[in-house]
Amino acid sequence: MDIGRLWNYISRPEIVPRLFALFLCIIMIVEFFVPTTYNEDQLYPKYPPQSQVLKSSLAPYDRGGEPLKTPADIKTQYPQFEPLRGRITAYLTPPAIWISHKTLYFGTTIVSTPGGILDEILYYTRGLDTILESLTLLVSFMIFSWLYLHRERVE
Amino acid sequence: MDVVQHMFNPTVFVGFVVGILSLLAIAYQRSDIHTLILTDVVECAMLVIIAAVGTDLAEALILPGLVVGLAEFLAVSEILIQKNKLKKKGRKITKLFEEFLAVEEPKIDRDIDHPKMEILYSASRFISLLLVIYGAFLTGFTGGAVMSLGLLFYLLAQGITSKGISSEDIKDFWEAIVGFSGIMWALWIILGFVGFYLFPDHYVIFLLIAGGALALKVGSKLGLIGDLKF
Amino acid sequence: MSLNITSIAGKFYGYIPFGDIVLYVTEFSAISFIVAIFFTLVVYFTKPEKQLESQIGGFDTLNYVSLEELKIRRLMAILCGICTAFAMLTGDLFNYALFLALIGITNIGIVAAVKKEWVLNAAYYYGLIAMISTLPLFGGAALILAKTGTLSILELAKKPYDLLFQKILYAAGVVGETGVAPFYAAKAEMFRAPGAPYILMIHLSSLLIVIRTAEILLTI
Numbered sequence: 178m179d180i181g182r183l184w185n186y187i188s189r190p191e192i193v194p195r196l197f198a199l200f201l202c203i204i205m206i207v208e209f210f211v212p213t214t215y216n217e218d219q220l221y222p223k224y225p226p227q228s229q230v231l232k233s234s235l236a237p238y239d240r241g242g243e244p245l246k247t248p249a250d251i252k253t254q255y256p257q258f259e260p261l262r263g264r265i266t267a268y269l270t271p272p273a274i275w276i277s278h279k280t281l282y283f284g285t286t287i288v289s290t291p292g293g294i295l296d297e298i299l300y301y302t303r304g305l306d307t308i309l310e311s312l313t314l315l316v317s318f319m320i321f322s323w324l325y326l327h328r329e330r331v332e
Numbered sequence: 333m334d335v336v337q338h339m340f341n342p343t344v345f346v347g348f349v350v351g352i353l354s355l356l357a358i359a360y361q362r363s364d365i366h367t368l369i370l371t372d373v374v375e376c377a378m379l380v381i382i383a384a385v386g387t388d389l390a391e392a393l394i395l396p397g398l399v400v401g402l403a404e405f406l407a408v409s410e411i412l413i414q415k416n417k418l419k420k421k422g423r424k425i426t427k428l429f430e431e432f433l434a435v436e437e438p439k440i441d442r443d444i445d446h447p448k449m450e451i452l453y454s455a456s457r458f459i460s461l462l463l464v465i466y467g468a469f470l471t472g473f474t475g476g477a478v479m480s481l482g483l484l485f486y487l488l489a490q491g492i493t494s495k496g497i498s499s500e501d502i503k504d505f506w507e508a509i510v511g512f513s514g515i516m517w518a519l520w521i522i523l524g525f526v527g528f529y530l531f532p533d534h535y536v537i538f539l540l541i542a543g544g545a546l547a548l549k550v551g552s553k554l555g556l557i558g559d560l561k562f
Numbered sequence: 563m564s565l566n567i568t569s570i571a572g573k574f575y576g577y578i579p580f581g582d583i584v585l586y587v588t589e590f591s592a593i594s595f596i597v598a599i600f601f602t603l604v605v606y607f608t609k610p611e612k613q614l615e616s617q618i619g620g621f622d623t624l625n626y627v628s629l630e631e632l633k634i635r636r637l638m639a640i641l642c643g644i645c646t647a648f649a650m651l652t653g654d655l656f657n658y659a660l661f662l663a664l665i666g667i668t669n670i671g672i673v674a675a676v677k678k679e680w681v682l683n684a685a686y687y688y689g690l691i692a693m694i695s696t697l698p699l700f701g702g703a704a705l706i707l708a709k710t711g712t713l714s715i716l717e718l719a720k721k722p723y724d725l726l727f728q729k730i731l732y733a734a735g736v737v738g739e740t741g742v743a744p745f746y747a748a749k750a751e752m753f754r755a756p757g758a759p760y761i762l763m764i765h766l767s768s769l770l771i772v773i774r775t776a777e778i779l780l781t782i
Contacts, residue, residue: 217711303581385708411689
């Protein structure tokens with residue numbers, strides 16, 4: 178086969194995503210023959226499944242600590258850079274405290290924000306990730322709304 | 333950690349199988365719109381692989397992964413619409429929001445009794461207010477989603493009950509809300525995020541600012557999608 | 563505790579901690595940061611070029627960028643430059659992946675604002691590749707997290723890990739997210755479309771990101 182025709186074939190924009198997808202398939206098959214091992218020493222470990230149900234009202238997300246008094250003990254990457262480690266995890270808003278006294282299933286609802294382990298990670302210890310993530314949404318929304326509002330424009 | 337370790341490799345395999353199958357489908361697919369939908373399936377496979385790690389960190393990392401996929405999907409699908417619109421020959425200059433403006437209703441000979449959805453006419457304002465207040469109570473991303481649901485419901489109900497609004501009004505409103513959303517984003521970074529590191533003693537204030545600003549940001553932005561009804 | 567790492571990046575100057583995500587400055591990243599910021603300023607202060615399109619058997623036409631199109635493309639180019647600059651400094655694999663996703667979407671924005679069919683065509687297929695490559699990028703980062711228990715480059719540099727497959731996956735993600743961007747920018751014939759300085763940001767960011775990825779993959 179003529180190599181010039183091959184070059185012309187792969188220079189079309191619509192061909193490149195297909196070739197890239199095929200290329201990724203070939204790479205990803207390696208995982209089935211050499212599975213990734215799992216390191217037990219993980220950051221922010223979870224408790225065993227179902228171990229907190231009906232014992233704590235914050236059921237799957239109870240990481241210890243008392244609101245505004247004692248911080249929770251969580252395992253982060255760099256504790257020396259985090260003076261607030263565990264405090265946001267332990268924090269509960271007054272309505273959240275009131276509800277958690279009433280029912281044992283408070284942790285399964287979404288009322289627990291702000292405060293809690295996920296807010297600690299998202300706002301504080303890995304806050305830069307969340308900034309970038311919301312900036313991505315903002316940028317895509319700009320592109321979307323610009324294209325949408327200027328679609329009657331003619332060149 | 334025994335269960336997580338035991339389930340790690342099967343979960344990763346599931347993610348990879350979904351990924352490989354949808355990638356193969358993309359490689360054979362010719363239609364643009366189907367390729368776009370299949371790329372969304374690829375992103376689901378990515379979320380499965382992150383979830384396989386099974387720690388609180390993985391649970392927090394799913395959110396950025398999901399949002400990045402969503403954002404790219406939003407932009408790329410709008411580009412596809414514009415591209416297909418340009419491809420058509422002999423196009424006319426369309427009016428703003430034309431496809432959402434009501435055209436004449438189809439004529440039906442027989443008399444059909446449409447049951448009116450009473451809730452859209454009488455209670456739309458109350459329900460949307462309820463959802464917005466509940467979202468403000470929740471704060472954070474979930475609160476923003478609930479709040480935007482309230483705004484969306486209100487705007488859709490207004491569209492059905494046909495309140496006339498000109499497209500210039502919508503453009504102004506749109507730009508104002510986008511600006512508000514951007515200001516909330518900046519407020520969160522300046523006060524919410526940097527404040528944690530500069531003034532660790534007053535962290536509760538910054539936590540509440542972060543939660544509230546994020547709720548307003550997400551809520552106002554997603555609520556905008558409801559405007560397309562007009 | 564010392565955060566010093568021996569890497570190909572040169573002398574270690576210091577770090578900026580934001581919780582778990584630590585930005586660090588080496589000789590390599592400082593130079594790349596300054597280059598990216600300098601070109602962002604260049605993009606901010608230059609006016610887009612106008613083109614005289616000569617036609618056979620007709621009048622020559624002057625192509626120019628309208629003000630509103632200029633605004634959105636300049637904004638996207640500046641965001642792309644700032645993100646490239648900070649991607650040079652970040653010390654966390656997942657954070658780096660998010661920077662790449664953001665650069666990818668700003669690249670789409672730079673290209674997509676031109677309302678010509680072939681340009682939008684290129685933007686669409688580039689968007690598809692960027693969406694596909696979130697799987698190897700974030701998936702590779704998640705597999706590295708599972709295998710080693712950390713995402714920080716500084717921690718990963720301390721111990722030797724066997725991460726060949728995960729690194730290949732991550733590199734494939736980088737290739738898809740920003741590596742192919744110049745191909746589509748050239749494919750869109752952007753050099754012949756008006757408004758040349760903004761498109762150069764795509765090439766610059768892609769170049770810097772590829773070098774930085776090589777540095778990260780050799781360090782961890």
